[in-house]
Amino acid sequence: MRSRARSGLLAVAGALFLGYLGICGYLFVEQRRLLFNQQSAWQHAPPANSPYQVLAVAVPGVGMITDWWIPPRSASLPTLVFFHGNGSDRSDFVKQGEVFQGLGWGVLLASYPGYSGNPGAPTEATLTATARASVAAVNNHVGPIIVWGHSLGSGVAARVASEGGAAGLVLEAPYTSIVDVAADAYPYVPVRWLMRDRFDTEALVDRIKVPVLIFHSTDDPSIPFRMGQTLAEELGDRATLVKMEGAGHYPHDRDLSATVVRWARDKHLASDAP
Numbered sequence: 545m546r547s548r549a550r551s552g553l554l555a556v557a558g559a560l561f562l563g564y565l566g567i568c569g570y571l572f573v574e575q576r577r578l579l580f581n582q583q584s585a586w587q588h589a590p591p592a593n594s595p596y597q598v599l600a601v602a603v604p605g606v607g608m609i610t611d612w613w614i615p616p617r618s619a620s621l622p623t624l625v626f627f628h629g630n631g632s633d634r635s636d637f638v639k640q641g642e643v644f645q646g647l648g649w650g651v652l653l654a655s656y657p658g659y660s661g662n663p664g665a666p667t668e669a670t671l672t673a674t675a676r677a678s679v680a681a682v683n684n685h686v687g688p689i690i691v692w693g694h695s696l697g698s699g700v701a702a703r704v705a706s707e708g709g710a711a712g713l714v715l716e717a718p719y720t721s722i723v724d725v726a727a728d729a730y731p732y733v734p735v736r737w738l739m740r741d742r743f744d745t746e747a748l749v750d751r752i753k754v755p756v757l758i759f760h761s762t763d764d765p766s767i768p769f770r771m772g773q774t775l776a777e778e779l780g781d782r783a784t785l786v787k788m789e790g791a792g793h794y795p796h797d798r799d800l801s802a803t804v805v806r807w808a809r810d811k812h813l814a815s816d817a818p
Contacts, residue, residue, distance in 0.1 A: 579630060580630055580659075580667075581630050587635060591638060595614050595645050596612040596638070599611040605673065613650075613652050614645045621648045621649050625682070625701075626640075627692070629694045629696045633660045637651075640796045657670045668699075668740075668741035679691070680709075690713070690813060693716065695718075698717065702745040705752050712755050714756075718745060718758060718771065719767045722741060749778045749779055755807070757803075760788065761788040762787065763789070772785065
């Protein structure tokens with residue numbers, strides 16, 4: 545009887561272990577599909593009657609990426625370069641961008657490989673390469689560049705800023721790293737060993753020398769507020785944390801322009817801003 549019971553327990557344990565390995569294997573194989581939730585709609589052209597124009601950006605090893613672009617009214621005014629989240633696209637920031645356009649600022653809505661009909665496949669490496677190319681495409685035609693990243697895009701923007709590609713950095717609903725977010729979502733899986741695309745913003749803190757503005761809501765259901773708070777603490781005097789309530793995962797659904805303009809003027813990034 546004992547032998548049979550032991551055999552039965554071993555069989556159950558074996559089945560559970562195999563099931564666990566199956567879950568880990570599935571998450572490893574499908575991780576990029578889960579992380580990069582590309583929108584299916586092709587959106588090469590900006591919305592009708594909008595002030596945006598198409599900016600085609602050549603990215604080595606990827607192809608021609610289509611961004612949307614509004615030049616600044618003068619070279620003394622900043623240009624915002626916006627990097628969207630994993631389940632969004634350029635259109636996510638259209639209305640907020642038009643507010644800044646009304647102030648005379650430039651706005652570049654960056655796109656990603658594999659999103660909105662663009663060529664290539666999204667990975668940390670291809671998003672980073674595309675972000676560098678997008679910033680470089682406007683760098684010689686504008687004044688101060690402020691990179692703004694929402695959610696997944698916060699890690700992209702932080703990378704650009706850490707490499708000296710911007711005069712200021714706005715992080716909206718940011719994470720310490722995508723690995724940390726995944727570890728919260730899948731605490732029973734060794735994601736720290738399995739993840740290919742890590743987007744480790746916390747590791748970039750010492751290399752980010754520019755002023756940083758952080759928007760994060762305490763009720764963010766996707767990325768815990770404590771992650772934005774941690775980044776602010778580690779950035780120290782370089783960071784300004786705007787703690788929001790009731791904004792969920794999309795603070796930019798509210799008009800954030802007044803706060804951004806005040807911050808930019810305080811940090812001497814927009815001396816001519818109204």
